[in-house]
Amino acid sequence: MEYRDWAPIYDRIRAEFGFPFEREAASADALEARAGERLAEDPLDRLRPVLAGQTVVVCGLAPGAGAPPLWRLPADTAPPILIAADGAAERCLAAALVPAIIVTDLDGPVASEVAANRRGSWVVLHAHGDNRPAIEEWADQFPGALAGSWAGPPRPRLLNVGGFTDGDRAVLLAEHLGAARILLWGFDFRRVDEPDPAHRARKLAKLAWARRILSEAARRSPARIDLWLPDGRQVPYGDGEPESTTR
Numbered sequence: 001m002e003y004r005d006w007a008p009i010y011d012r013i014r015a016e017f018g019f020p021f022e023r024e025a026a027s028a029d030a031l032e033a034r035a036g037e038r039l040a041e042d043p044l045d046r047l048r049p050v051l052a053g054q055t056v057v058v059c060g061l062a063p064g065a066g067a068p069p070l071w072r073l074p075a076d077t078a079p080p081i082l083i084a085a086d087g088a089a090e091r092c093l094a095a096a097l098v099p100a101i102i103v104t105d106l107d108g109p110v111a112s113e114v115a116a117n118r119r120g121s122w123v124v125l126h127a128h129g130d131n132r133p134a135i136e137e138w139a140d141q142f143p144g145a146l147a148g149s150w151a152g153p154p155r156p157r158l159l160n161v162g163g164f165t166d167g168d169r170a171v172l173l174a175e176h177l178g179a180a181r182i183l184l185w186g187f188d189f190r191r192v193d194e195p196d197p198a199h200r201a202r203k204l205a206k207l208a209w210a211r212r213i214l215s216e217a218a219r220r221s222p223a224r225i226d227l228w229l230p231d232g233r234q235v236p237y238g239d240g241e242p243e244s245t246t247r
Contacts, residue, residue, distance in 0.1 A: 001162035001172050001217070003154055010151055013164055013209055017202075021152070023129030028150040028158055031127040034139035035146055039125075039157040043147035044177065047122065050100055052178035055080040057185055057228070059088040059099070060167045061108070065186030067095035072232055080183070083174060085166035088186060089113050089121070103149075103170040106134035117144040124149055126169065127158070168210040168217075171225065175217055181224045183234060184214075 014021065032039065040046045057080045059068050065088075073080065084092050084099040087108030092099050098119050104110070105126040117123045123142055127135060127150040148158040149169070161176040163169030167187060174182050189211045190204070218225040218237040226234045 001176060003160050003162075006160065006162035007153075009162070009213070010164070014151075017205075019129050019151075023132075024127070024151050027127035027129055027132040027135060028148075028152060028155070030132050030135050031125060031139055031148050031150070032155070032157060034135055035125065035142075035148065036140075038140075038142075038146050039148040040146060041156050043124075043149075043157065043159045044161070046145075047101070047124075047147060047173070048177045050122065050177075051081060051174050053180050054078075055181045055183070056083060056174040056179040057081070057183045058083045058085065058167065058170045058174065058187075059092060060085050060184065060186035060188070061087045061091070062186045062188030063191050065091070065188070067091045067097055068183075068185040068228070070097065081174075081179075083170045084116075084121075085170050086113075089116050091186075092116075101170070101173075103166050103173065105131050105166060106138050107131065110134070110138050114138070114141055114143070117142045117146075120144065122147060124159075124169075124173070126150065126166070162213070164213060165206055165210040168213045171214060172217060175221045175223045175225075179223050181226070183226050183228045184237065185228045187214075187227065 057068050082099045083101045086104040089099055089102045090109045090112035093112055098116055099121050101122045102113050103124045104113055122145045124147045150158045154160045161172050163172040171182055189207045225237045227237050228234050
C-alpha cells in the first residue's frame, strides 16, 4: 500500500480514537533522535531482498496461539520467512525460532525483541502518539539491524506502507515488498488478554480496524493471503474468514 492510499484511512482512525497528529510527529522525532543513524536509511530498499518473492509467515499474539508450527509446512518447499508482531517474538524464541523481522511498537516483552535483534532479526520500531516513553527507554538498546516506521508521511529513515496494529502492519509490509504468499498465524479479532473492561473494549475496537485492513489487503493484493488454522488448514483470507485462528 502506498502512503497516498493509506493516509485517508488513518485520518479516520485518528478521528475515531482521538489520536493527535502532533503527538504522532513528536514520537517520530523522538525515535529518530534516540536511534539516530542506526535506523536504516531507505529502509524499504534494505528489507525488500528479505521478502520479495517469498512465502512469509506473520506470527500474531492471539491468546493460546504459541509459535507457528513450521514443521507442518511441506518439506520440499523453501523455508518461509518469519515475521513476528511485537510480543509474538518471545513465543518464537521460546520455540527456537528467530524471526527474520519483528514489527513492534514496544508495548510487549521488549527484552525478547532486543535478544532476537542481537541474534539477527531486523526490528522495525514503530512510533505513535502513545509510545514515546517506551521509545525513550528502548530505542537505543537494540544492537542489530533497525528500521523505523510511523503513521505519517515517509521520511528517509521512517517507512509507512500502511497498517494500524503490529499484525496488520507486518502483513502490509510483506505485501508491499513483494511477498508471494502470506500466512497469518496467531490472529484473533475477538479475544484479547485484557481484564480491564474499558481497555479490552478499546483493544477490540483496534482489532476491528485490523480485520478491515487485512480484508481489503486480501482483496487487492497480488500476494496470496491465507489464514493458517490450528488444525493445519490454510484458508484464503476474505470476507468469510474466521475471526480467530486459534480455535
